[in-house]
Amino acid sequence: MFYKIVFITICVLIQPFISMAQDYSPVTVNGMVFCAGIDQKNPVDISTHFSDSIERVFCHTKLSSTEDQTSISHVWYYNDTQMAIVDLAVNAKSWRTWSSKRIVKEWTGTWRVDVISSTGQIICSKEFMVSSYTE
Secondary structure, eight states: OHHHHHHHHHHHHHHHHHHHHHHOOSEEEEEEEEEEEEETTEEEEEOSEEETTOSEEEEEEEEEESSSSEEEEEEEEETTEEEEEEEEEEOSSEEEEEEEEEOOTTOOEEEEEEEEETTSOEEEEEEEEEEOOOO
């Protein structure tokens, strides 16, 4: 009985620390934009609304990290259906990275990219639209 009480006491005492560890992310998103291209590691033609004639949309992410090397994932969704997962290395405490998704003309609607840390947390999420508008 004594060991049972000790075990329960230890579990109660360490629970807050387990919770904190689950909430920890080594990466912070400092900026996230959608764009039509990348030039010298910088986003080009930033927007949240793209024509259905665009062939590819890029998600450019600026990060800071508490670790020298870690990773993130860009998870692409179209109308809440997962379309792609792109794993990306983060190799410095200040890092820029990007992924892209080919867009088919028929895929008009709401798109979203979730940035997932190496610990599995969603650390940022943003949406963009693809439509048949003309400018």
